[in-house]
Amino acid sequence: MIDISQYLDITAEAPDRPAAQVHRLSRGEWRDAVERAAADGLTLLGLWGARASVTLALLDEEQARIGLLSFSPRNGRFPSVGRHFPSAQRLERSIADLFGLIPQDAPDDRPWLDHGRWGLSHPLGKAGQGKAQDYSFLPVEGHGLHQVPVGPVHAGIIEPGHFRFTGQGETVVRLEERLGYVHKGIEGLMQGAEIPRGAELAARVSGDSTVAYGWAYAQAVESALGVVPSARAQWLRAIMAELERLANHLGDIGAICNDAAFALMLARCSVLRENVLRAADAVFGHRFMRDIIRPGGVSVDLSGDGIARLRDLLADLEQAFPRMIELYDNTPSLLDRTVGTGHLSNALVRQFGAGGYIGRASGRGFDVRKVFPYGPYGQMDMTVPLRGDGDVNARIWIRIREVEQSLALLARLLETLPDGVPLIELPKPSGACQGLGLVEGFRGDILVFVALDRHGRIRRCHLRDPSWFQWPLLEAAIEGNIIADFPLCNKSFNCSYSGHDL
Amino acid sequence: MRKFLLEGLLKRPLTEDAPTAEGNLATEIDRTAHRRLGRSLAIRMVDAGSCNGCELEIHALGNPYYDLDRLGLHFVASPRHADILMVTGPVTHNMKTALRRSYDAMPAPKWVVSVGDCALDGGCFRGSYAIAGGVDAVIPVDLHIPGCAPSPVDIMKGLLTILDSATASRAAGS
Numbered sequence A: 001m002i003d004i005s006q007y008l009d010i011t012a013e014a015p016d017r018p019a020a021q022v023h024r025l026s027r028g029e030w031r032d033a034v035e036r037a038a039a040d041g042l043t044l045l046g047l048w049g050a051r052a053s054v055t056l057a058l059l060d061e062e063q064a065r066i067g068l069l070s071f072s073p074r075n076g077r078f079p080s081v082g083r084h085f086p087s088a089q090r091l092e093r094s095i096a097d098l099f100g101l102i103p104q105d106a107p108d109d110r111p112w113l114d115h116g117r118w119g120l121s122h123p124l125g126k127a128g129q130g131k132a133q134d135y136s137f138l139p140v141e142g143h144g145l146h147q148v149p150v151g152p153v154h155a156g157i158i159e160p161g162h163f164r165f166t167g168q169g170e171t172v173v174r175l176e177e178r179l180g181y182v183h184k185g186i187e188g189l190m191q192g193a194e195i196p197r198g199a200e201l202a203a204r205v206s207g208d209s210t211v212a213y214g215w216a217y218a219q220a221v222e223s224a225l226g227v228v229p230s231a232r233a234q235w236l237r238a239i240m241a242e243l244e245r246l247a248n249h250l251g252d253i254g255a256i257c258n259d260a261a262f263a264l265m266l267a268r269c270s271v272l273r274e275n276v277l278r279a280a281d282a283v284f285g286h287r288f289m290r291d292i293i294r295p296g297g298v299s300v301d302l303s304g305d306g307i308a309r310l311r312d313l314l315a316d317l318e319q320a321f322p323r324m325i326e327l328y329d330n331t332p333s334l335l336d337r338t339v340g341t342g343h344l345s346n347a348l349v350r351q352f353g354a355g356g357y358i359g360r361a362s363g364r365g366f367d368v369r370k371v372f373p374y375g376p377y378g379q380m381d382m383t384v385p386l387r388g389d390g391d392v393n394a395r396i397w398i399r400i401r402e403v404e405q406s407l408a409l410l411a412r413l414l415e416t417l418p419d420g421v422p423l424i425e426l427p428k429p430s431g432a433c434q435g436l437g438l439v440e441g442f443r444g445d446i447l448v449f450v451a452l453d454r455h456g457r458i459r460r461c462h463l464r465d466p467s468w469f470q471w472p473l474l475e476a477a478i479e480g481n482i483i484a485d486f487p488l489c490n491k492s493f494n495c496s497y498s499g500h501d502l
Numbered sequence B: 001m002r003k004f005l006l007e008g009l010l011k012r013p014l015t016e017d018a019p020t021a022e023g024n025l026a027t028e029i030d031r032t033a034h035r036r037l038g039r040s041l042a043i044r045m046v047d048a049g050s051c052n053g054c055e056l057e058i059h060a061l062g063n064p065y066y067d068l069d070r071l072g073l074h075f076v077a078s079p080r081h082a083d084i085l086m087v088t089g090p091v092t093h094n095m096k097t098a099l100r101r102s103y104d105a106m107p108a109p110k111w112v113v114s115v116g117d118c119a120l121d122g123g124c125f126r127g128s129y130a131i132a133g134g135v136d137a138v139i140p141v142d143l144h145i146p147g148c149a150p151s152p153v154d155i156m157k158g159l160l161t162i163l164d165s166a167t168a169s170r171a172a173g174s
């Protein structure tokens, strides 16, 4: 059996992401490596295709090491990763849809993103004629079962996706998701694009995480080109990233409670969220701070007035937020809905490498800011909040603790903001190169891989949303709950459809 | 909880004045029409492929600062109850049918508002194999609200425009 650790050469020591080395493996080595990695309990961090190859990102959480492995099959077939890593199954199905590379002995060979409506097959590989297709859901058998199909268009203001519930009375015995409705072909548009165009697309993969995506993409490009932006730029990025986290967590806390019919919490939290967005707009010129992070730095500097405005925001939130916690914690009728609902086990979050509040609520403490610190995070004092109860209540509490932590981080970042130029010019690449970006968005770890050609154009860019490893677990969390609690569970996960469908 | 309720009674609401309507469909607001018909329109929202940024701002319309409901505009769960179909995103091929069906399920008279730069012509996703185009590639659009994402105030202005023209056309028909 091979020793997998020889491939895990990306460590946490480097101040920012070093140029990523991809280890090219033979068929046999690939098969062994995947098997070994699963046996050693490594985490799958990503799996993506290109015209003629597949690349796998593996993470050793304990050692804080990452490795990139690739295989170029000559016959268009590669040994399935999903056989050993269930978290890879949907990724593999997508690779088959987009590139026409087939995972051999895959446990699930149904299409995933391709709904038979593009008019062509394998749009990013050897394109062929597309054809309409029937999609078969997993069979369910049993006494007294009924099915409830929901979506793609949902009742509220949310993104589209299909949920197929099988119920026995009120109880959900199985949920099967079908996604891909908002597939926009972003990775296709990336191919051959210039670096700034790539940034525009990356910032629109998942609107709620536009800062985190902008940063992860910039990191990947900078690592490929071997440049490090100024410390000031890194600090400003972190300030925006924490504001984004605040806004999203505040919105989520209110919205989850609202799905338990506690509207007061939504009204109050949405005011706090709006205050964050207004401050962002006043200081950075955009409510979501979109398109401000660029490869090479940031396009907006922070003035003295801006700092004062942000400090005011922090002061307001520090006053208002504890009252929200008190309200949540002292409303038994609300806790009655959230405690014990939608339980997710530690074994599953580990197996799938689920990050963010979903992982942390079930005892997996992975946070990129802590394990692979980037930008200013290495110098910030932070502890990752962790719980073991894994229910809706736990996912709310993790968010609460992260709001508090972001407030503290922001105060510290404003205090220590260094001088420097916000944006540096990018050098021309000396040849074809590639880089990796890994950033902790509000929802979890976002991975971006970029390969540039010698003119600095994008050869391949893959963006992996944290939702890939969270969506499948929603199917597990809802099992045994009543169907009426689905909105509550779903909101406590708040996975991205767009980030996943891409 | 009691503290919050008391505060609600004593403090002024956070809600701000609504912006005035403007745009390519603005018409004179007919006061008598208002009196007779009220100002109430139901909106069904469909995301046809957005990045979810536009949804966030549509959501924000419900927060106490904007409080869209006070203007008689409210979001409904079924297209059968809706007067307005609000659509975001470039229309993906995978969502085309669902969008079309949502539109067909609405009773007439009906209006379509497309929200966000993507919804106009596919925006930055134009040209992709997975994109059918803007919203009007699939259903007729009455009003477009530009922006990426348009702010809640922008969306509100657009909706008020539709509200006025809807009220006027109902008055003309009665």
Ligand code: SF4
Binding pocket: A204, A207, B049, B050, B051, B052, B053, B054, B088, B089, B090, B115, B116, B117, B118, B119, B123, B147, B148, B149, B150
């Ligand atoms: S207009 Fe902008 S915010 Fe709206 S869906 Fe398109 S990219 Fe997202």
